[in-house]
Amino acid sequence: MLCLRLRHFALAALCCAVVLPATGQYTSHFGRNKIQYENFDWHVLETEHFDIYHYSEMQELAEYGAAFAEEAYEELQNRFNFSLTHRPPLIFYSSNLHFKQTNITPGFIPDGVGGFFEFLKGRVVIPANGNVHQFRRVIRHELVHVFTYAKVLRVIRDHRVPPERFLPLWFTEGLAEYWSGSPDESHEMIMRDAVYSNYLVPLSSIYRINGTFLMYKQGEALCRFLAETWGEEKLLRLIENFWKDRDFRHVMEVTFLEDFQEIDRKWQEWLRERYFQEIDDLELASIKARGVATEGFNAKPTFYRFADGSRKVYFVGNLTGYSNVYQVEVDSLFRPLGKPEILIRGERTDNFESLHVFESRMGISGDGKLAFVAKSGEADVIHVYDLVGDVLLATYGFDGLVAVYSPAWSPDGERLVFSSITGSGFSDLFVYDIPAGQLHRLTNDSYDDLDPAWSPDGRRIAFSSDRTTMGKHDAYNIFAYDLDEGTIGYVTFGERLDHSPRWSPDGRQLVFTSAVRGADGRYGAQNIWTAEAPVDASPEMASSGAGATVLLTESGHAPGGVSAGRRLRRLTNLTTSAFDPVWTEEGNLLFTGFEHMRFSIRSLPAADSLWTHPRSEEIVDPTKAEEPWTFARIDAQDREESVRYKKQFTLDLAQTIVSQNPVWGTQGGAALAFSDLMGDDKWFFTVFNNSRGTSDFLRSLNVAISRQQLHRRTNTAYGLYRFAGLRYDITDPDAARTFPTLWETIYGGYGLISYPISMFRRIEAGTSLSWDDKYIPWAQVDRQALLVSNSVSLVHDNVLWGMNGPIEGYRGSVLTAWTTDVLYSNVSYLTFAADVRNYWRLHRHITFASRGLGRMNKGKEARLFFMGGSWDLRGFPLFSVRGQKMWFTSHELRFPILLAPWLSLPVLAPLGVANLRGAFFFDAAHAWNASYYEPRLSNALRRQLNIGETVGAIGGGLRLNLFGGLVLRYDVGYRYRDGFRHRERFFKQFFFGWDF
Template sequence: MKLIKAYVCIFFIFVALYPQYYYFGRNKIQYTKFDWHVLKTKHFDIYYYPEMEEFVEIGARIAEEAYLEYQSRFEHHINREVPLIFYSSHLHFQQTNVIPYFIPEGTGGFFEFIKGRVVIPADGSYSQFRHAIRHELVHVFFTSKVNSILIDRQKLDHPFPPLWFNEGLAEYFSIENRRYPDMVLRDAVLKGYLRRITEIGEITGSYLMYKEGESFLRFLADKFGKDIILRIIENVWVDEDFTHVIEFVTGSSIEDLQDEWVLSLQKRLLTDIADRESARSRDVKLTEKGFNVKPAVYSSSDTLIKVLFISNRSGYTDIYAKSLGDKSNLEIIVRGERTHEYEAFHLMRSRMDVHGNRLAFVTKKGEHDVIHIFDLKAGRNLFDLEFPNLTAISSPKFSADGKRLLFSALDFGGYADIYFYDFDNSLLVRLTDDIYNDSDPIWLPDARGVIFCSDRGVSGKDGFMNLFSFNIVDKKIAPLTCGMENDISPSLSPDARELLFCSNREGKYDLYVLPLDEGFTPGELYVSGVYRITSYTGDTFDPVWVNDSTIVYTLFEDYSFNIMLRYLDEDSLAYVGQNYSVLPEVACWKPERLSGDRVKTRQIYRGKYSLDIAQGQLTQDPFFGSMGGAQIAISDVLGDRRYEILIYNNARTKSEFMNSFNFFIGRYSLGRRTNFGYGMYRFSGERFNYYEGFYDEKRVGAFFVLQYPITHFNRFENVVNLAYSQKDWYDWRGVRKAWIVENHFSYVYDNSIWGLSGPVDGSRFIVTLGYVVDVRYSNVSYYTVIADFRRYFRLRLYLTYAVRVAGFVSEGKEAQRFYIGGSWTLRGYPLFSIWGNHCFLFNQELRFPFITSVQLRFPRGKVNLGGIQGALFVDAGDAWESGFPGLRGSFGIGFRINIGGYLVLRYDIGRRTDFRKISKSTFYQFFFGWDF
């Protein structure tokens, strides 16, 4: 959790309900101290660190070229320098403070709308880096263009075009040559889950939405001409319903357009696979649910063979084992993403390997990736290989004797190269060292050479990966395949005579075999044809040999990845020749950099601040009267340093005006592992709580907050407050003055994963100790202890048993009061109606899907509201001053519906009880908020 949320925590220090508004959440940690610099070009301010200077100059040239192209395509000029923030790797990129949210594994960059910042990782691949820059710059131009149109038309409250158009446009403009159709789009057409444009809101934010949006815009451009896209953008103001805009510009109904689009996809994509068969008709399916990828083979005995694979079927990512030859259930070998040791798997990026009883696999652990060496027989991790200069690691591979471990890795500067580790000598050796993207290495017999994938071939600049061999002795590299295709995931047969790999050379990913005869020498040109061994409607990946006649692989079909078993035979081989007549030398292209007079300046980053938000509000209350105020937030370009300013006045009469000014000023430093903030405030005005009633309080002081994340899952927090407080209760209690010192320490843990309405698995808890004392008048002195434990047991994929046990104690002068009641705490009782300085709470829920999907249908389409979640609940608890009065409770059923991913509406029905008798009346409570 980012420290900016501590602003909420600090604010509630000054009101009576502070201890109840703590929060959970995992930690977004800034492990690395980056030495930020700025490269200024004609149209961009590029922020980077010196280790990635070559990628920065490459990215600068790509950006400038894209700017000129998009300036022409959009017929629009941007009157500012666009801030680009480059990271060398995805793991560095995940540390950014430009946005406070966690960045998932597959995100290749983002455009931040408030300040117009673009943030992108290079991640070792020129083509992916180029695509990400071009994609995000489309967002820059599109947003600027639409905003200028709406301003010119004086339609400032007009809705922005939908996300599918925004992202589809970015894909359409950024991908210059669509050589092959996308496999997800093909699968959607084949399996019937393609969404029409009027239904595309059902898949908002998904990869499929991106590809459908791109495909529909390509269809419009082919049908009406390329200028149709710009005409749609320029007429966005015509109607608030974007489909009406499309109809206005094209002169066709949206129903006719999408019918024609779907038909064109069916003709093109289904014709391509008309002569192919289903993999399930020939091969054995080993898995069913979730994403199951990256198989490896383990012989636990002479007769028992297990296939290991990585899967997220439980919500967490784990390593599973499936025995061949029997019908035993899946066995979990490694439980991932629950602890710091296996913090995060790279589900689609890194393969595994087995040698004897040792399993080598990669996970993120803190600042960088590590290689785990796991004992499969003992069921425990033996040791980890950590290399401080290597950020990301992929696909470890043991040598035949088990003494060396080969892998690909990304160094701090963003270069993706091949390495091996010598176990006997504890030595790390780098085999390649250049700008090219090298991955998926495997050993040749006797460790005399290596085969790997790389974009160093003639078509690599356009993103195509081919296979290459590397000679360990003379360091020579030679191509094994060549062409405008992706040849990836090599696997050597047990007799080292056949190289199995997957390739999309015929438009989709199939498995191929390249024979290796005695004439093959690593590092020297080897000319051979290849044989295709699969021709399926689905796409195949990650092939691994079980023995000379059996393989396992990953199949993508029906929007899922599953592990398949295939028995090879000679009849399945189809010869496919390769054209070597113009075979180029390796490393025949070099990415161009921006240099010379096109670079304005290079300088050290000193901090550049700008406004995040500035808003004011005036309210009128029949009892409290008028209130007016303003909120201002300022931060630097990187988001590492932030200022929050709050000013308001709550005077009810003219004479109170000067004394009723309130302000809050806070500064937060987020650029290091330890986040901290400090500031000052003045709050004065009338307050109310159930214990004290109405009173007037003036509080002036300063605060300090600190968060130290121990791991991704747990942290320490400290809040210190120094304040002068003056309270007036309007009665015999008179006026109380105090110079308050307040200190709270908390330990927070959270490894939970979430569903539609709240957590569904894992656990989270918080323990807080606090002490507040008046150091001048001794009018205030109390301590506070809070403990809140929550555990979620996933009984089935969609069935969760959730339990919360919480206790609150505060003792002393002006001790804290705790308030329960309502849908968040003790259901069946009015919100915050039960209070005391002691509190106990026990909640149980059985959470389940009640209705899978709710749709509202309109004449021109439908709105998908998602599903309705159900919960059977039993609550117990109470709050008291002195002497435990006994438990209050309730039981019943609740329903939750998630609106837009941000708001959960709650409706509970039940009966109250004191655990001696049950009330005769039924309560009905409607509220909002996530499940506990």
């Protein structure tokens, strides 16, 4: 689970509106920061059916997207037999790094998310990644969701069924994948591996993988099977029939007139027939190649041989939850000599916020300098690490470049070539001259240029691109950029996906991966291939309009700078896929292999012999190439419909509540929330009444108006409020200890700011001015004050979360505040609070957690802090320990008992029961007011109030995650008093909540 900074900020704003003016107490909420680095200048392109939101730098891409959306609308309108009655907003970002800044969703967006459809306002949010084909496919995918949701609402209204019912996730996502295009290579890879490795989840149990990548691909395969077996119109019939039964299995039986178990059996049989017919002569990567790093998820290997003859393999991996750069020493046969060790710790500090595990390769120069990419702040940077000296040498960031991928060194070690996405949303090649500090652009067009690799002689750069004339059909070929001539030529050609080229040490061969599309339109496994390296040629040249030129023959076709008829050799015939091959000096091939839903680093020995005796050979002829391709687009320059975005607020939430209580009487209230389309600006309105009779109705009227603005890096919140009536306040020092009620009227205003220093640290500050009238008849308290409250805090959080709570990392906060009555001097006190929590991973599933907390309110009418209960001081009743000053420490050893209880008790599977863990704990705390030991109080009274002595608990407990979000806690142990000199009694506590 991920901590959401936006939610914490909203909660802090709400708490301050209610509590801050009266008390001057502040609570720092942990969580990482979602930072808005860019001030996007939004424009709206209005098409026939959509409003396309984009910023000016990506106008060309938005025009493509507008055409894709209209194209998809026409097709889906026919498929659904349904027309939309509204204009869905489509919000485009030019890169994933810009996409991560969106406020449309409050949560963090990880790498690899292609977009989302937001139900509340029907917004579709999609980033570009340089690949126009993928951009088109994601638009179609999300628009399937738009149509599905609208169709479901129509079915619900037509048949008057409860609105909480909806289609299962596997069907909605599977249908979106199926109707977004033909199966891509990733689909074939996953399904092929699931069938061969026997982890395919039956339809009857598909809820077990809800929300996973496997569910998406199995859902797509299911929809394709249903369409091919019973006809595509039956998919629409499933949507139209879903109202007939809450159990979707029965809906399927009604629609297909087949028993559900029979449908499940036929689908698995269909998959076996589809893939097992290809299994002859296939090879498992785990058998064909030696494992170098096989635990966890690992990718992007590279290699270096030190002066003393030792060898190390470097790769990016996720073995424990954080992504890191790893190293492992190997022998001459590339057998690992130990376990992988962390070289660079990622996702913990500002410099290495994200390492893009599956997106960016690393490069090593001849003198042992490792170049790799990490997100740092608003953009990606290239870090250079000296492997010999074991030190970070330099960090290079580039103005105007947002996402950076796959840096590769020139042979002289003075230049770096890499691909990058600019604000336009397109991916191009760049060269950075380190001594001169100059950046040179090699390509500048809408094609997707990836994975550059410098030739050993330094004259050419090989790269993968969809600029091939078959690129309109989603093909990628290998090209070579001639640095002397400024020309681009083909190395491979055809309707295939050629990626990740690397040169052989002698420069005579290029090794790459390729998945070839078969006659049935499906991609085969992605295997390792080689191609002859480019040689000199002197054909005519024609400008591509991109600053480089494309080589053409006399007939006007593009041969790639070489004679026609290039020989390609396939070295492997794997069951699934290989990625990122690297040719070592010894003639081995390092690569990433996918098998059994895991990415592993492997070594393929004797690559020269495989080249001599390949699994197959092909001759490709680039002279058949045609003119460059492009997609149609809607030109915004010639349309009056392209306008600047204007902020408009619409309703997010409207909720009312009425309650009856024998103590508090009848209470009622309402809450409204509004926000703009981008989620950057939010208004909150709250009104409620807690009067005990008609006579004090107006006196007990409570109103609050708040606004949050999140479009800048510094987030702000401010508001006005009036709170009045009978209150229950355990922090008020004048209220009764047993039942702390009081009459209080507060009205005023507040302001908050939150400035994120980085993803992991932020500074928060708040201020308020309020009139406070407090009345406690039994205590003869009738106090009025004009309160000014100010606070400032520093928060740090880089923890990694498991299913039950944090499992590794560090989080802490320090806060100071001052509250004073500027009119009567009835109130004046200082607040200090610090909370530090550390989590040490002793083993993959074992964590030692330690927490230290100190709080102090000192001065006139200083408020009380509180603790007690399962969330902090166990063994004591909830909130039973109260004092103006306190310290608390807790230590836990957390360990697994059953990671998947539903495997032992399948009946628990539908309940989402997971991760049964145990813990041994030690808690200790001390609270006091005037004096640490409170000598003015009797021992009996100290024990009754739980102050003036050190108390604690020792014991153990169980934790169980239910439904993926609710953690149940059961603790047993002994509670102690008098500095642990007196064991008081045995206790049992059952509650809920995350581990601290």
